[in-house]
Amino acid sequence: MTAASAAGLLFLSLPAGRPSIEQMFVAQTRAAEEAENICLMPPEDGGARTSQAPAGQPPSQTAAAAQAARLTAAAADTSSDLPPVRMVVDPYPSFNGVFVDTTANRVLMSDTNRKSLLMYEKTAGSAAAKAAETPLQQIMGPETGIGFIAGVAIDAAHHELFAVNNDVEDRLVVFDDTARGNAKPKRILYVPHQSWGIALDHRRDEIALSVQTPNMYVVFKRDAKKFDPPVRSVRGPHTGMADPHGIYIDETHNEVFVANHGNYRPAELITSYTAYDARESRQERSGNAFSETARGNFVASSVTVYDADAKGDAAPLRTISGPLSRIDWPMGVVVDEADNELFVANNGDNSILVFPRTASGNVQPKRVIRGPLTGIKGPMGVYVTKDELFVANFGDHTALVFPRLAAGNVAPKRIIRNAPAGKETSGFGNPYAVAYDSKREEVLVPN
Amino acid sequence: MIQGQATHLSRTTHGIAYDATHDEIIAPNPLAAAVVIFRGGATGEEAPVRTIQGARSGLSRPETVAVDEKNGEIYVGDPGDRRVLVYRRDADGDAAPVRTIQGDKTKLLQIVGIAVDPIRDLLVVSTYSRLPGGVTGLLIFKRTDSGNVAPQRVIAGPKTGITRLRQIALDPATGRIFVAAINNEYLPPYDVDKPRAGLSPDIDLPSPWNTGSQGFVGVWNDEGDDGDVAPHSLIMGRSTGIVHPAGVTFNAKSGEVIAPDAVWNGLFTFLKPELFNSGSQASR
Numbered sequence: 214m215t216a217a218s219a220a221g222l223l224f225l226s227l228p229a230g231r232p233s234i235e236q237m238f239v240a241q242t243r244a245a246e247e248a249e250n251i252c253l254m255p256p257e258d259g260g261a262r263t264s265q266a267p268a269g270q271p272p273s274q275t276a277a278a279a280q281a282a283r284l285t286a287a288a289a290d291t292s293s294d295l296p297p298v299r300m301v302v303d304p305y306p307s308f309n310g311v312f313v314d315t316t317a318n319r320v321l322m323s324d325t326n327r328k329s330l331l332m333y334e335k336t337a338g339s340a341a342a343k344a345a346e347t348p349l350q351q352i353m354g355p356e357t358g359i360g361f362i363a364g365v366a367i368d369a370a371h372h373e374l375f376a377v378n379n380d381v382e383d384r385l386v387v388f389d390d391t392a393r394g395n396a397k398p399k400r401i402l403y404v405p406h407q408s409w410g411i412a413l414d415h416r417r418d419e420i421a422l423s424v425q426t427p428n429m430y431v432v433f434k435r436d437a438k439k440f441d442p443p444v445r446s447v448r449g450p451h452t453g454m455a456d457p458h459g460i461y462i463d464e465t466h467n468e469v470f471v472a473n474h475g476n477y478r479p480a481e482l483i484t485s486y487t488a489y490d491a492r493e494s495r496q497e498r499s500g501n502a503f504s505e506t507a508r509g510n511f512v513a514s515s516v517t518v519y520d521a522d523a524k525g526d527a528a529p530l531r532t533i534s535g536p537l538s539r540i541d542w543p544m545g546v547v548v549d550e551a552d553n554e555l556f557v558a559n560n561g562d563n564s565i566l567v568f569p570r571t572a573s574g575n576v577q578p579k580r581v582i583r584g585p586l587t588g589i590k591g592p593m594g595v596y597v598t599k600d601e602l603f604v605a606n607f608g609d610h611t612a613l614v615f616p617r618l619a620a621g622n623v624a625p626k627r628i629i630r631n632a633p634a635g636k637e638t639s640g641f642g643n644p645y646a647v648a649y650d651s652k653r654e655e656v657l658v659p660n
Numbered sequence: 661m662i663q664g665q666a667t668h669l670s671r672t673t674h675g676i677a678y679d680a681t682h683d684e685i686i687a688p689n690p691l692a693a694a695v696v697i698f699r700g701g702a703t704g705e706e707a708p709v710r711t712i713q714g715a716r717s718g719l720s721r722p723e724t725v726a727v728d729e730k731n732g733e734i735y736v737g738d739p740g741d742r743r744v745l746v747y748r749r750d751a752d753g754d755a756a757p758v759r760t761i762q763g764d765k766t767k768l769l770q771i772v773g774i775a776v777d778p779i780r781d782l783l784v785v786s787t788y789s790r791l792p793g794g795v796t797g798l799l800i801f802k803r804t805d806s807g808n809v810a811p812q813r814v815i816a817g818p819k820t821g822i823t824r825l826r827q828i829a830l831d832p833a834t835g836r837i838f839v840a841a842i843n844n845e846y847l848p849p850y851d852v853d854k855p856r857a858g859l860s861p862d863i864d865l866p867s868p869w870n871t872g873s874q875g876f877v878g879v880w881n882d883e884g885d886d887g888d889v890a891p892h893s894l895i896m897g898r899s900t901g902i903v904h905p906a907g908v909t910f911n912a913k914s915g916e917v918i919a920p921d922a923v924w925n926g927l928f929t930f931l932k933p934e935l936f937n938s939g940s941q942a943s944r
Contacts, residue, residue, distance in 0.1 A: 284821040293894035295930060295931075299929040300927060303925070327925075383850065403847070440855045442855050478721075495741055508713065514665045541664055542663070562664065644920035645906040646920070651678070651680050657678060
């Protein structure tokens, strides 16, 4: 199996043989839990689970059972409830977003694979760590509203944890910072589909979210809930945003940094801020007078920087992009406001790029952390403190801690593992399609 | 793995097809209104060999793709404009479609799956919608249909067990349609200026996974099945491990059905050789 990052196509070679693996995943997961003393899955048919299908847990609910019975009875084929002959399921968490709370010395990371939040001590891990690190707390289960999770943040002043779902769930969930287990969020805020990054602005008591599909970021009051609308948004053709992911608010310099993958559609082609069941097509919206001249584009991956007071179709103050910059599918971004440096989790080439905070144009990074010694593989999240740099890997079961000034092909000073060393990741990120390559006997899975 | 900026892929890819005749991989990129085609052995940060994108292409939000190896055509389901676009297999750049199916008669709404049967000259589209009059099920057209045409047949209704569906696959050797009935809940559209307009402020929107409606892989026939009919075959239940399958494909040679499940974030393979027996289509 090929380890991989969140995006791209995965090829899984199908092994020979057809072992019987009924309930193999559940057994694997429980075994991993016992071995690592961590929670990977809510308890079976117990606890606070509702009668509905929880995330990450096969349903045993009455309605589903009745539905299955009805359909099975109607179908000619009665061998419907059969175990898989093979499955590719990763029983361990996969890190995505990362945030360091220097006040309480703890690190919060999102787990896209098993749909959870994991909190560790800031000093967790070691250079030679081979075992999975035990988290201080884990939030996971059907009550949490955590699904295809991405950005995370800690508001130390209000003792709150923030996490945003990138897909499917369309909601931001907020927990007390002591929450654990199958906890209900203290607040839910419904957000645009494909929100990915979170940034806090303590001065304004606001949060900002990047949103992929409409190429925008939206700003809410920190305590917004349910259907509260954003207080402002930055969107439009002049913003230069194209499939935005990471976002960071530099409160010292009153700027917002946004990482862009480079997939762009003009507003003319965007019929809804959701992938689901748009109320109207372009034709209906424009009375069949819509322009057929609008087209999608590929633009270079970039980091765009805005005045934090910007709203509407605001042009960026600066844009870092171009071949010298080496920016390639940038995910998380963070600014060292004291030392005036910008850190980019460069997912496309497994590196961390460091730029001067005021860098602009097609400029080289001042430092690059990249190479086999670094252990950087599919980096998604990045966070910097006074002395250390934290990197959340999606392509490996690790988060890495480097000295803040690390450069080149250097080993991390600490490794925080969420699985025993050597365990590969599946690389799946919400797989929604599949194809079979009969020539190579491979399964193709876009993520 | 294929990944990186040069690939022109996105993290939002809900469809994929493999052309065994020409050894090519075809994938939509809805966020850039494009369809990208790779050589079958592509790896790493490798650029596509062809890209369909531009104003003439008519692409708006391509969601799903299929390839007709016999007739040399690529089919694209585009829910942005609620239409099916058909291109020559070797189309490249700002290429115009050779045919388009679009309009109120078509019943096309949220198009999420597409498959072609070049033997029976049929085109099957999976679509869903809660809009008035919206169909959640399968629309079956003639392969060469064009314009504002009604589907020949519609497979939808309570007996199908489908409350929401995604990718479909079709085996031309048997005419069997494999359907990923994800059956999870989805949320109303979000308008950034009026979030969830029309909803009660007290309402709690369901989690997409907390539906009480179990997903399955179902099998129908592309010839003969019409209306509210139950699937001929099912992969469904606790032993299967699948909860809300979003995709489906098959390996006919080995008699296997393959489905990713978004809840487990995993891939499941089932042995169902009886579904790949050539001859007459399954009967109930």
